[in-house]
Amino acid sequence: MPTLTKLYSMEEAATHNKQDDCWLVIDGKVYDVTSYMDDHPGGDDVLLAATGKDATDEFEDAGHSKSARELMEKYFIGELDEEETCVQEIPELKIFKKDQNFMDLTKQYWIVPVSIITVSIAVSVLFSRKK
Template sequence: MPTITRIYTLQQAAEHNKRDDCWVVIDGKVYNVTDYLDEHPGGDDVLLAATGRDATEDFEDAGHSNDARELMKAYCIGELDLSPPPPIEKEKAGLIHKIWDVCTIPSAQDYAILATIVGMSVAAGVFYLRRK
């Protein structure tokens, strides 16, 4: 009977970022290292800092031994979902376009209003200073 592998997203793995519930992602695999935190030679803070992202580069840079790689197998709980994210739904895409439509480039009328406000402010300031 084949082994059923659980598939997790990076977001799901990132939700397990506490000392009593800690998962890390290394080389496309998800590991529950909660029970290993106290035993980790680099300290638990290294593993806790690795949650919420792919920590493969950090793991490789640390120069782990073959024994460490073998030990990891006991903590593997699944694989990372490497499929591309689903396309934006039509409703969400429409909302993005509505927001974009509101964010238009200022027109000449907008600049004229701004110039009028600035001009009136300067005139009021000059008038105020002359009265003193």
Template sequence: MAKVFTLAEVSEHNSSKDCWVVINGKVYDVTKFLEDHPGGDEVLISSTGKEATDDFEDVGHSASAKAMMEEFYVGDINVSTIPNQKKYSPPKQPHYNQDKTSEFIIKILQFLVPLIILGVAFGIRFYSKSSA
């Protein structure tokens, strides 16, 4: 059975010589990974002493990065010790509708192309009168 830590216990491990983070209810000792972390050691150190699932998920780690975490696993977190614990939900983003974007571009072109043609026609007419 995995050891269960409180958030206070995890937050004691908050330096570059001893760094633990909490992600998805699990506690990881990432001290040995600090130098190799692609985002730099500051990112991991700043995530100590708090529930860092949102920070971890927002970056969009790969499946191989998630699999690598298992070698740093030291136990589970007692979720009752985490204030305002909530399940991660990705940020809400509007749905991208390709058809509406295409319609908008077509409407802009339908407005601009005749104006450009009219401008060129007047420009040619004005130029030909002034040079004669």
């Protein structure tokens, strides 16, 4: 009989970010490393800095040995819920289209220059009459 793997959201995993309650997400798997904090060769602050996000890159960059990777299985508690993560990471794209035809835009952009020319002509006519 196959065992069911528990699924966790990234938000749930991120709440476990303390010395006495620490979870990591690496390669889509969730690990409870609370009992390993004092034994970690890099120190507990390295583990704490990797909480609340996908720590796969940090784990790979550290160059962990095969035995370290085997030791991880001891702390495995479940997997990241990929469907929920994908929905949360990609916001819905909203496109707003204002219905406006070309003639409306043309009228809108001609108002300012025509107004300036009209005011200029009126001012020049008034000054020419005074002379």
